[in-house]
Structure formats: structure tokens, C-alpha cells
Amino acid sequence: MIHRRSPAATVFQYTALFALMFFLAFPLLWMLSTSFKGPRELVALIPSLIPVNPTIDNYFTAFREQDLVRSATNSLQLSLGSAILTVLVALPAAYGLARHASVLRRFTMSWILVSQIFPLILIIIPLFLILKTLHLLDSLSGLLVVYLVWSLPFTLWMLQSYVKAIPIELEEAASIDGAGRLRILRSIVLPLLAPGLVVAALFAFISAWNEFFFALVVLQSAELYTLPLTLARFIGSEGVVRLGPLAAASFIATLPSLVFFSFIQRHLRSGLLTGGVKG
Amino acid sequence: MARTRVSVRQVQHSPMLFLLPALVPVIAFSVLPLIEGIYLGFTDAKAGLIVDLAPNFLDNYVRLLSNDLFWQSFQIGIIWAVTTTLLQYVLGLSLALLMEQRLHFLWLARTLALVPWATPPVIVAIMWKLVYQPDIGLLNQSLRGVGIPVGELNWLADFNTAFPAVIVVGAWAGMAQTTVALVAGLKGIPVELHEAAASDGATAWQRFTHITWPQLRPVTDAIVSLNFIWNFNSFGLVYVLTEGGPGGKTMVPALFAYNEGFKYGHFGYAAAMGNVMVIVVLALLYVYLRRGRRGVE
Secondary structure, eight states: OOOOOOOHHHHHHHHHHHHHHHHHHHHHHHHHHHHHHHHHHOOOOOOOOOOOOOOOHHHHHHHHHHHHHHHHHHHHHHHHHHHHHHHHHHHHHHHHHHHTTTHHHHHHHHHHHHHSSSSSHHHHHHHHHHHTTTTTTTTTHHHHHHHEEEEEEEEHHHHHHHHHHSSSSHHHHHHHTTHHHHHIIIIIHHHHHHHHHHHHHHHHHHHHHHHHHHHHHHHOOOOGOOOHHHHHHHHHHOOGGGHHHHHHHHHHOOOHHHHHHHHHHHHTTTTTTTTTTTO | HHHHHHHHHHTTHHHHHHHHHHHHHHHIIIIHHHHHHHHHHHHHOSSSSSSSBBBOOOHHHHHHOOHHHHHHHHHHOOOOOHHHHHHHHHHHHHHHHHTTTTTTTTTHHHTTTTHHSSSHHHHHHHHHHHHHTTTTOHHHHHEEEEEEEETTOTTTTTTTTHHHHHHHHHHHHHHHHHHHHHHHHHHTSOHHHHHHHHHHTHHHHHHHIIIIHHHHHHHHHHHHHHHHHHHOOOHHHHHHHHOOOSSTTTOOOOHHHHHIIIIOOOHHHHOOOOOOOOHHHHHHHHHHHHHHHHOOO
């Protein structure tokens, strides 16, 4: 049934595959390579993708850079806060959504779609005014609120599909055995939901860790800057010699989401996470 | 049985209680602000202590009509979104089709395909700045290496190269989700269709045009629409790469509206631009999806 490929077709396919793989990989590889190059090699006339004299000095320099460490701490606090808060708020709602509220389920889904169409400028201006009234402007708590509501709809959607996968008969059986509402939730639903909760928390963490636009508008003092803000400012202003530490810091900043994506790789095949992660 | 029914009914009283903690913040901090944002586009609101919320109706839009920079920005935005979306689709489809073949190294391709997705937008911009860097960037150094005299060409600051250079980055950044969606779409095409066509003597190209392409249509429409929306509204990538420069050559509408709102404090005017952006996106999507439907008929 299956046709044998002609040798020409095989050569063509491999050429195309390697070209695309090269295109995908080289920016990351170049950044990685830059991060291991000393100042002298950085400005060498003939570039090498693999550093001749690899050094980890750039990483030490990055860690000694106060701005970077402080903004990494800010980002970490914000992302952890967002992950915990989002899951805590989404958990009961996801349960309610999966088991009962069909109208609200439709509302959540439409909101996810509708919110994609509107440019962020339409939301950020009123949000800016609201945060200002609440004295939450230029504060990490203010940004945390924004991140919470921004990752909630998608987290909810994800979690409710996990709840739906738990057969309701299990809950009914426990109820027949005389278990109370809370008892059922705690001893049956929660343990079965654990993988879903981990994915949802990671999703909220990564969204906050990678986010740029809201942080740019809400935060004004440099001490509160998140990692993306500081890195973006860094590349705007610094000279060639500082590119090594910048590349090192950027690579460290990418690690959480690289790990996250390899972790959820198999979920991605179904397109489950399409959209939500993009900023 | 009777108990089961009672318990299920009992539960039905409480969903609101479960949902409130999520519903309240989402409505207060994103649904209502969005509605207010749309309304602000019809006011003369300015950044400052007192925000004037009296409607000025269509004033902003009349002013926008005569704002050349705004028109230019929309032109750039449409070229940017259409070209980037097209490139993302062509590259994504090529990769997805190759992944359906029996080749070696596909595991590596599958992993690499996720790299752009897993990289935060700001870091994507930083990576490519390192590639485009005039003195020690990979691109210039490689070109010099093969004897092309590029000098110190600053790809992102040159009038002729900045926009294409940014489009390449945009295509790279969106390749991952396009490939993932198209791979899922290709998996959904029944193998029997291909087998039947092959036994009728159809060539690979004929099978592509008569089976793969039409069968992939719904997935194509979905991912192209989404990519188009994301690209048209995208902000962070271009902001970090060029800040809209040189001379406004890469000033996409989202950036233009941001500057208007947060650099100059013209909230109402910026929101009006946001409203126009929504209309433009919806209009272009409508044209695209209608054309698609007519094509099928």
C-alpha cells in the first residue's frame, strides 16, 4: 500500500527537516553559547557556536548583579503567589462548573475566546485606574490580582475537564456510604485531581513568570521590577561586553518554562494548552 | 437509588457558592474593565488625578481618521500580521507534514518545535537581538565568514531591514503552536482516505491537494484565525526588539496605542485605537472565513 519514496524525495525531506530544526534551535543555542563565552571570545572575529574556552563567569556575574537577583526574587514571589492563589480560587469553581453550572460553563469558554480578540490596551487602561484607586498601582500585590484574573479562566477550564474525568458514581457511592459533602471532596475528588492541580499551578506560575505587558504598566519603581522587565531594560542599554551575563541571566529565566514544557509535552498533542501560555 | 438522587439535588444548591470566589474577581478585574475600556474609547479620558468620563461620542474617531501616523501604524500592523501568520502557517505545515513521514530524528524535531513556545516573549526578543547584533551577532559574523561584506549592518535599526527582521522573529515565535495544532489536525485525517487514493494511483501531490488540504481545512481556519489575532495584537516582542523604530517602521498598532496611552496619557484616544483594532481584526477574520466557506461550496 505505502509507496516507496524515491531517493530524491528522501534527500529533500531530510534537507527540509534539518533546515527547520536548525531554524528552531539556533537562537537558543546561540544564546547558550554566548552565555559561556568570556569577554575576549565574545568579540572574536570568527564566531564559534561551541565556545573554545567555555567559562561560567557570566553566570557568577549575573548572580552578583543586584538588579537581576532582586527582580528574580520579585518574579519568584509573584509567580508562586499567583500559582497558589489561582489554584485555590479555581479549585472549588472548577468543581462547581464541571458538576452543575452549564450556563456558566458556556460563559467561561466564551470569555476565554472573546478575551483573545480584544487588544490588551482596552483592559489595561481601566485596570490601571482601578488599581490606582485601590492604591495597588506600582505594587506586587496589584500585579498579583491582575495575574490571578488573567490566568483564572484558562485554569478553570483546564481543571473542570479534569473534574469531569472523575466518574460521578464514585461520589454517589461515597454519599450512599454516608460520607458528607466535604468528606467526599477531600477524600475522593481531591486526590484524583492532584495531577490536574499540579498542571494548573504550573501553568499559572509560568504565565506570571513570563508575563511582560501588565508588569510594564503596573510596576514603576525599579526595585519592584520582574525579571522580564529588568532583562528587557538591560538589553536596551548595555554594551557588547555585558552581553555574556545577559545571555546567562536570560537562559536561567527561560529554564522554568523549558522544564514546564517538557513536563506537559504529551498534553500538548491534543492542543489542550493552545493559547493560554502566549502573552 | 433514592439516596443518590437526593444527594445530587442537594449539590445543586451550592454551585453558586463554589463559583463566587472565581467569578467575582474575574468580573471585577477583567470583564467590567473591558466594558469600561470600550466605553473609554468614546471619551476624552486623560491620565491624571481626575479622569473625565463624559462621552465625546465619535470625536476620537474623527481625529484618528486624520492621523497619518495612526494609518501608517495600521498598515504596518496588517502587513505584519498577514505576513507573520502566513510564514507561521507555511513553516508549521512543512514541519507537521514532515513529522507524518517515516524519518529519523523526529523525536528531536518534536522537542525543538516546542522551544519557541517555551521561551518567554522577552527572552525571544533578547535571543534574536543577540543574533542580529551588529558587531558580534551570529548573523553578521556568519555573513562575514562566507565573505559577504555586511559591515556593521544593524538589522533592527536599519530602515530597510528592521521590519523583515522583526517578521522573521514573529514567524519563529509562533511556529510552535501552529505545528502542534496542525500535527493534531493531520492525525485526525482517516488513513483509509490516503490508502484508497494511493491504490487508485494518486501521486503524493494529488493526495495532498485532494485529501490532506481539504481535510485540514477546519484546523487551518482555526489556527490561522488565532495566529492572526495574536499577531495583530502582539506587543512584547516588537517592544523589546525595536520599540517601534527605526522611524516608526515597526510601529505595530498595539505599540502605538500603548505609547498614546502610557507615554502621552491620552487614555480615551488610546482606547479608541483599541476599539478600531477590534473592528479591523473582526472584519479581516470575517473576510477570511467567508472566503473559505465559498471556496468549499
